[in-house]
Amino acid sequence: MTTAAERNLTWHDVVIKRKDIEELNSHRGATVWFTGLSGSGKSTVADYVARMLHERGxxxxILDGDNIRQGLNNDLGFAPADRTENIRRIGEVGKLFTSFGTINLLAFISPYIADRDNARKIQADGDFVEVYVDAPLAVAEERDPKGLYKKARAGIIPSFTGISAPYEAPEKPEVHLHTDKQTPEESALEVIKKLEDMGIVPAQ
Amino acid sequence: MTTAAERNLTWHDVVIKRKDIEELNSHRGATVWFTGLSGSGKSTVADYVARMLHERGxxxxILDGDNIRQGLNNDLGFAPADRTENIRRIGEVGKLFTSFGTINLLAFISPYIADRDNARKIQADGDFVEVYVDAPLAVAEERDPKGLYKKARAGIIPSFTGISAPYEAPEKPEVHLHTDKQTPEESALEVIKKLEDMGIVPAQ
Structure with a gap:
């Protein structure tokens, strides 16, 4: 058979770059980082965004506690250094998905500004979309989908964000949702509108 | 606007599953794990596989030292425990890409059978394709694309696979390439043939 050299195929032609994949997909890769209290609706909104985007091809x-804490980060606990390393790795995995043209939706409490900013800094401008999933603590605690607030109030879970550990709200998020006043679909549409405005997905 | 409940959208309909993405893509997700000596041709063959698959949509x-060691695993060195953790994390990231319908091509020396088997075990049967990129040490050392063998022989790099550290060849790899006798394209075609036979990509 002919070799690459014989077919005059240059190395540049062989290596697939991010833009090649993005052209195939007709959309850009990007990290959409959902941050907020437990029970604020991060995973729910991310699920709706994924469904609506999927219907557009x-x-x-979606990366969340379920597929990260049980896998990649199963060696990490919840001490401050472990939380920072947890978010560092998640940010790096997000960057990998971005570089291969996938819109990665990351749903983690990620309570510290410094950790989120580090995740933003490793990506190019316009590749990182911070979504503040804002719900009053009382609303999030009332929802308590996993029963974690109850355990935190009982002292069974130490250092629980919003109860016994701080949550540092984003100062300039790309999107600021209010899930106590919006349905998940309305929230998801607001995120997708921002992705359109940033040229990450085509406008419809 | 209508809520999910009003539209009779069930939660099951909202959550995007792996098979939804695979239907959109018309191919399955899978991890293709290239193992072999430095200079055996792992990255070169992976690049050709990526190009040929890209042309099929x-x-x-591709995950390799360039995008993993400088990012996700930039906290790890080359001591045995660090090498094992390096491969563990790479295997977990591969599993994530598989779960979102992407064929991930992982090119790492990954010299230990136990580490590779652990990476295989965390995925479902048929989702992990081990490719032994086999070239005699003399050939790999003659190629020495990064000048690493020269440094290893001079004692500048300690614990270098093939010189001063062991390489454990796969016992039953899905694909066994001989890059001293095959062009990169021939090797890539052999990998793709296996992906077709396993039902990961449609046969052409």
């Missing part, structure tokens, strides 16, 4: 990947 | 992601 957009490639998404 | 298949979504790929």
């Amino acid at each position: 957009v490639r998404t990947a | 298949v979504r790929t992601a």
